[in-house]
Amino acid sequence: MRARDRSKDCGGGVPGPCACRTAAHAWRTLIHLALPGALLAGLLLTGAGNRTASLAAEGGAAKSGAAAGGVQQAVGTREWAFPRDHGQHPAYRLEWWYYTGNLRGADGRRFGFQVTFFRRSLHRGAAPRSSAWAVESLYLAHIALSDIGRRRFFHESRMARDSLELAGAARDAHRVWLEPWRATPLADDPHGVALDVDGEAFGLHLRLRALRPPLLHGQGGLDQKGPAPGQASWYYSLPRLEVTGRLSLEGAGSAVEGLAWMDHEFGSGQLGAELAGWDWFALQLSDGSDLMLYRLRRRDGSAGPFSGGTLLAPDGTATRFALGDAGQSLLPGDWWRSPASGGRYPLTWQIDLPRWAIRLSVRPAFETQELTAGPGVPFPYWEGAVTVEGTLRGAAVKGTGYMELTGYAGTLNPFFE
Amino acid sequence: MRGGLAVLRTQIRYWRRHRLQALLCLLGIALGVAVYVAIQLATEGAVEAFAEGAEALAGRATHRVVDPARQGVPETLFATLRGLPGVCATAPFMRRRVRLQGRNLTVLGIDPFSDLAFRDVRYLAAQAGSPADGTRVGALLERFVGEPGAVAMPAALAAELGVALGQSFTAHSADGPALLHAVAFFELPPQRAVAFAATLLTDVSTFQETFDTLGRIEAIDLILAPDDGAAERSVQAVLPPPLRLEAAGRNTERVATMSRAFRLNLQALGLFALLVAVFLIFNAAMFSTVQRANQTAVLRCIGATRGRILRALLGEALLLGLVGGVLGVLLGRWLGGMMVRNTGATLFEVILNTDPVQADVALDAGTWAAGLTLSFGTALAGALWPAIAGARIPPVAALRVAIGRNGGARRWRWALAAGLASLGVALALVGWPGDSVVAALAGTSLVALSGALFCPLMLLLLGRTMALPLGWALGPAGRMAARNLPRAGMSTAALMVALALALAIEVTVRSFRSTFVLWLGQVVQAQLYLSPADAADDPQAHFTPQQVARLRALPFVKSLAELSSRRVLLGEREVLVIALHTEIFFEIQDLPLTGTDPAVARRQVEAGAVMVSEVLARALYLRPGDILALPTPGGMQRMPIAAVVRNYSEPSGIVYLPRERYLALYGNDPPWRIGLWVQPGIDLATAQAAIESGPDGAAVVVQPNALLREEALSVFDRTFAITDMLAALAAAVAFIAVVSALTSLLEERMRLLGYLRAIGMSARRVGCSMALEGVLMAFGAALMGWITGLVMSALLVYVVNPRAFGWSLQFHPAEGSYGRLLLLALGAALLGSWYPIRRATRLSVTATIREE
Structure with a gap:
């Protein structure tokens, strides 16, 4: 009889075909698409998945910089120190490291890449936990590759807890990892980083060297996203990173080089309910200027207040500007409907910054650079390589960069409404 | 067109006048379909829910x-x-x-x-x-x-x-x-x-x-x-x-094999039930054809073609099939729900080890389609021959014949030939080399068919044999009953198949149960059985060495056997390797070996041989003397097989290693059960209480051996509770068969009875004669049912079960059931003849004679 008991063990295994299999499959497909989103929406929408927009104060109640229940708010001023500040800031609820760039292979093929790590602190009270699985932060990573010449887009994601060294980030160095995907500091460059990510379809092994020092956005790195104190994040970029390394795609490897942009942002706020999404740009221009700008988009499609950006001139002067002020504008042009998600994205843009006599048009390297929903990608968003053309103080400029468009496919946040 | 309408009108008129007959046909189909659908639903509901459950828990690993x-x-x-x-x-x-x-x-x-x-x-x-x-x-x-x-x-x-x-x-x-x-x-x-x-x-x-x-x-x-x-x-x-x-999947594989076999057997039972329905319909259709011979002749005379008659009769059958099918599916859903509550609950408790969950018994399009297809198939199978016979009726000849003819009585030679042919095919199927369960089941159902086809001959012989003594004892009424007997061929066949089915299942389950009880008695020999308190919940629960030492040290413990085992991958099969206390196995337990001398086996085991369970031997074609290569942490060990051991608990197979050998090869796996023998003179209850109140009392569950056996049997009985349902079905079919046979006979002989009454036979005598017919029919059916049922059960016990489960069972003749089945048939016969007798005795003599 004991042997019978043994058989109660529920091992894996696929029973024979049955009528309900189809229904189960349909359900599985549905849940596969929708529910990981729900599970991760909290992780992504309250921070990860966007780089600028979501830091409206949580519950509208910004605390003065000091910790609220162990959580710190982004207020006041900050003594920046690198490479320490490239590491994680566990006192803040949300943090992310975004690496995007345009690459050219030895054979002339062009690629775009994205490597993103998101961290979300749990800060669950002070109950001491004895299990090694106890979580301090959850990590999520998205990686994507755009094969521009062949107009193909690949993306993958991973997630893990920071227990058992499964994922984590150093507190004093430019080091972040999520299982095999990792960013590690370069020995000879305090800002530089090596990215090593191997996905199923592609792999990147890149060395990123900072050509320029960190660029602090907003007021001394405090980027205000809303009217209340704490509706902000600490935000800096490494706007011009020289990339060398290797790229493997479908088994074939090639040497690549190019330009990348790194964003690092941390804070403790959440997405304001009045916002439908955001449009973000990081552009590197041929005259040596770097431009970051974003538009927090309201539900009626207009740019919300606190939309703006930073222009870094070739001489290193950084100027913060707000959209709407003095005719600065960022306007969508042609729209494209994603066959995968059904979302309509504005893929061409016109940037007007009269203060510097800048007039630029932004075009996507190709259309289908959309991260479709799946495990780890709760809602579809468009993030891809772009080219830029226009004039700057009367002279023609060109450039490349990255663009992120969210909130166009479905509801950004169906589970929160 | 007009001809068609005329045919339709006569059909409607006929069935309106024979509502009871129509109802019985419907019931026959509905019952057959219902049993099939119920089994289908129950197995899908419980087995599939279980499989889904196991898969959901295990996931896609x-x-x-x-x-x-x-x-x-x-x-x-x-x-x-x-x-x-x-x-x-x-x-x-x-x-x-x-x-x-x-x-x-x-x-x-x-x-x-x-x-x-x-x-x-x-x-x-x-x-x-x-x-x-x-x-x-x-x-x-x-x-x-x-x-x-x-x-x-x-x-x-x-x-x-x-x-x-x-x-x-x-x-x-x-x-x-x-x-x-x-x-x-x-x-x-x-x-x-x-x-x-x-x-x-x-x-x-x-x-x-x-x-x-x-x-x-x-x-x-x-x-x-x-x-x-x-x-x-x-x-x-x-x-x-x-x-x-x-x-992954080894664990569920074991269970899946088991439930597949279980399911196949259940489905076969469902199809047997349909076979019964085919006979009922054949009987009704044949009778209605014969009865309507004159009508058909008239219709032919006024221009209805043979094709139209055939279509009309088949259309009738299809309509019966439709209504009976719908009724059957609905009834089946209800029955299926009941079965899930029994069988399904057992599956959940025994295998998934959770409280039973009400598995969903829902009718889907597939079930409807299967139910209706079967019902149409059954109706057509039953009505095809009668319809052809009806269409072939030559108009003039039929008009001339005043009294209806009975095909059944005259065609016994054909039936006998068909029965012999069917028996030949059955034997070929069963004897076909290979281990096909389906072939064995098909052979078994053909045996039932053969039995049914032998019925007319058997009734003829019975009638002839009984005519003289009955005539001597009861006069014309007795002779009439005996002579009429062959006419009830098809109804008797239906009754016979139902009885044979009930007997076959009874014998099989009793064989299984008695073998199981015997085996339990042999295996469960220790006086007290101890298991860890969480054993029922955690399949990995075991005793610690300290616990074992403390238990062994108890003053009232005479001896103690530790049961250790682990799962080992043997090729594609995950088998259980059990550490065997050789002396206990051979000295105290009663040697459930198959065909090997225990003394010889013991010597070989002590010399380094292993024993394997019957399931494993059958699956891997192992015999005593073969060499078994067993994976161990130290590499493959090649060991001769000393004997094959009966075992009914482990569907994937067991290898028995002497304990010392086991410890040497696999290390000291902690025991998951301990058997205890107490010192003479110590009361078991006292010993149990002492352990329960001792230091390990909270962590140990103590069961006297009787309780353990009882639990095992109660699980067994619940698993086979479905057979009660089939016995009830047999009773219902028996009743329907008798009612329909006697009603048919009555209708057929209405005029004859009128004459008999007119020449002075009392209503009482007529009733007596009919009741006697019912009794003779029941007796004949029971006789044939016993023989057919025994052959079927022998096939189920010796062929189907070993092939499906890998278990050999000891045949248990289920002696009590023969009398019970005969009583059931007689009871149904008497109950079923009540209505026809009532009608026969109330006939208006003049009206009956004048009718034609």
Whole structure:
């Protein structure tokens, strides 16, 4: 009889075909698409998945910089120190490291890449936990590759807890990892980083060297996203990173080089309910200027207040500007409907910054650079390589960069409404 | 067109005048279809729900890392495995059984992030984001992984237990009380609901803290790339001993094999039931054809073609099939629900080890289609020959014949030939080389058919034999009854098949049960059986060496046997290797060996041979004397097989190793059960009480051997409760068969009876003659049913069961059932003849004679 008991063990295994299999499959497909989103929406929408927009104060109640229940708010001023500040800031609820760039292979093929790590602190009270699985932060990573010449887009994601060294980030160095995907500091460059990510379809092994020092956005790195104190994040970029390394795609490897942009942002706020999404740009221009700008988009499609950006001139002067002020504008042009998600994205843009006599048009390297929903990608968003053309103080400029468009496919946040 | 209308009108008029007959036909079809549908639904509902449940729990894992020593897997291995090439996904797996408000629940410890690739636990969010309370998914996820004691549970379970969100409750496990609280409720579609209905989900961290398993996890599920074993090798390379990589699915495979066999047998029973219905319909259709011979002749005379008559008669059958099919499917749904509550509950308790869940018994298009197809098929099969016969009636001849003719009585030669042919095919099917269960079952059903086809001859002989004594005893009434007997051929066949079926099942189950009881008696020999308190909940529960030492040291213990075992992969099969106390097995237990001299076997075992269970021997074609290559941690061990042991508990097979050999090869696996013998003069109850109040009392469950046997038998009986239903079906069919046969005979002989009454036979005599016919018919059917049933049961016991389950059973003739079946047939005959007799005795003599 004991042997019978043994058989109660529920091992894996696929029973024979049955009528309900189809229904189960349909359900599985549905849940596969929708529910990981729900599970991760909290992780992504309250921070990860966007780089600028979501830091409206949580519950509208910004605390003065000091910790609220162990959580710190982004207020006041900050003594920046690198490479320490490239590491994680566990006192803040949300943090992310975004690496995007345009690459050219030895054979002339062009690629775009994205490597993103998101961290979300749990800060669950002070109950001491004895299990090694106890979580301090959850990590999520998205990686994507755009094969521009062949107009193909690949993306993958991973997630893990920071227990058992499964994922984590150093507190004093430019080091972040999520299982095999990792960013590690370069020995000879305090800002530089090596990215090593191997996905199923592609792999990147890149060395990123900072050509320029960190660029602090907003007021001394405090980027205000809303009217209340704490509706902000600490935000800096490494706007011009020289990339060398290797790229493997479908088994074939090639040497690549190019330009990348790194964003690092941390804070403790959440997405304001009045916002439908955001449009973000990081552009590197041929005259040596770097431009970051974003538009927090309201539900009626207009740019919300606190939309703006930073222009870094070739001489290193950084100027913060707000959209709407003095005719600065960022306007969508042609729209494209994603066959995968059904979302309509504005893929061409016109940037007007009269203060510097800048007039630029932004075009996507190709259309289908959309991260479709799946495990780890709760809602579809468009993030891809772009080219830029226009004039700057009367002279023609060109450039490349990255663009992120969210909130166009479905509801950004169906589970929160 | 007009001809068609005329045919239709006569048909309607005929059936309106023969409502009872129509009703009986319908009932016959409906019952047959109902049994089939019920079995189909019950097996789908229970077996599939069970399989889905097992799959849902196990998820899509291809492999699992386990610790055969049951100490758990070190948690650091989890991260190591995740980085290996070819490892697509890994997830920790932890499980504990707890009791909460009297219910057995499973607590699963999961890592919601890595688990996404395996199990559909993503529903965590399904209700987590419940808009009503505005709770945010992110926050809930945080609480689930972040709060000590946090669980997510099915909403239905929460409602049943009265657990509210955030409310703390204490569940009891073998490790003591666990303080938990619900942070999320979830709901699932039915397939998953079955698997998770009695499940609490916790984060790995909570699980480890609650059940004090810090640093270890029960198992690691893996999805490995299909790369010719490269991934398997890379995983195996990093596994510290004694950890083991197992291909997933071995466990459910065992169960699946078992339930497939069970299901196939049940479905065959359902088809037997339909066979009964075919005879009923044939009887009714043939009779109505004969009875309407004059009408048909008239219709032919006024221009109806043969084709039209044939179509009309077949159309009738199809209509019967439709109505009977619909009734049958609906009835089957109801019966299926009852069966799931019996059979399904057993499956859940025995195999999934959870409280039974009401599996969904829902009618879908497939069931309707199957039910109606069977019902049309049955109706057509029964009505085709009568319809052809009806269409062939030559108009003039039929008009001339005043009294209807009976095909059944005259065609006994044809029936005999067909019966012999069918028997030949049956024997060929059963004897066909190979182990096909389907062929054996088909052969068994053909035996039933042959028996049915022999019925006319048997009735003819019975009638002739009985005519003289009955005529002598009862005069013309007795002679008439005996002579009329052959006319009831088809009804008797239906009754006979029903009785044979009931007998065959009875004999098979009794054989199974008596073999099982015998085996239990042989195997369960110790006076007291001890198992760890959480054994019922945790399949990995075992005794510690300290516990064993303490128990052994008890003053009243005479001797103690430790039962250790582990699962070993033998080729594609995961078998149980059991450490055998040789002296107990051969001296105290009563040697359930198949065909080997125990003394010889013992000498060989002591010289290093092993024994294998019958199931394994049959599956791997092993015989005593063969060499078995057994994988051990130290490499393959080649050992001769001394004997084959009967065993009815382990569907995937057992290898018995002498205990010393086992310990040498596999190490000291802790025992999961202990058998105790007490000193002479010590009362078992006293001993039990002493252990229960001792230091290990809380951790040990003590069962006297009688109780253990009783439990095993009660599980067995519940599993086979379905056979009661089939016995009830046989009774119902018997009743219908008798009513329909006697009514037919009555209708056929209406005029004859009128003459008899007119020349002075009393109504009483007529009634007596008819009752006698019923009794003779029942007796004939029972006689033939016994023979056919015995042949069928012999096939089921000796051929079908060994092929399906790998078990050989000792034939148990079920002696009590013959008389019971005869009584059942006679009772049904008397009850069934009541109405026809009433009609016959109230006939208006003049009206009957004048009618034509």
